Amino acid sequence: MRRFTRNAAVAAAAAVAALGLTVTQASATSLDTWTVTPGGSFTATATNPTLTVPAATLECASSSASGTLDTGSGNPGAGIGTITTLSFTDCSVIGIDFDVTTAGSMPLNVNGVSSVANAVDGSITNIDAHVEGTACSADFTGQVTGYYKNDTKQLVINDGNLTASNADCLGVINDDDPALYEAVYAVSGGHTITLD
Incomplete structure (x- = not known):
């Protein structure tokens, strides 16, 4: 019984230590700051972006x-x-x-230095989009993730967490369908984003 209690205490202490390490690492990441050069206005264009749900793909x-x-x-x-x-x-x-329309502004966030060379990982949050076609409409909300390439000035969107709602689409799009948005945007302005 004593051995079990001692082992449980050791395991609990190890778990707490691991949790503390995790929290510290996450906190350190959230405290990172970034340099943007030159900053200010930008425009971006993508060719052939897609939005994929389990039953279909929207192509633009x-x-x-x-x-x-x-x-x-x-x-x-x-x-x-x-x-x-x-x-x-x-x-x-x-x-x-x-037709695809979006509502409101969408924050751009840098989440860390990317494993992709000369890039930072990031996300676009607060996405609120509406698609409307013949006998079919749906909303998509959530965020997308990807990375920004400092050398090529490209924003690559390749993952995220978008979900369909208010779907009325003959089963092609359904409520709670996950959706994957994929696009490569060429970004104007010559901006670079680097870790301080």
């Missing part, structure tokens, strides 16, 4: 975005920039034309 000819980035050093990663406009052209699902 192009997408355009604009917004602002913080300037200088000492910037927190959360909210380091904002997308103020996001639009899509010539979108369709299985040959049916769709």
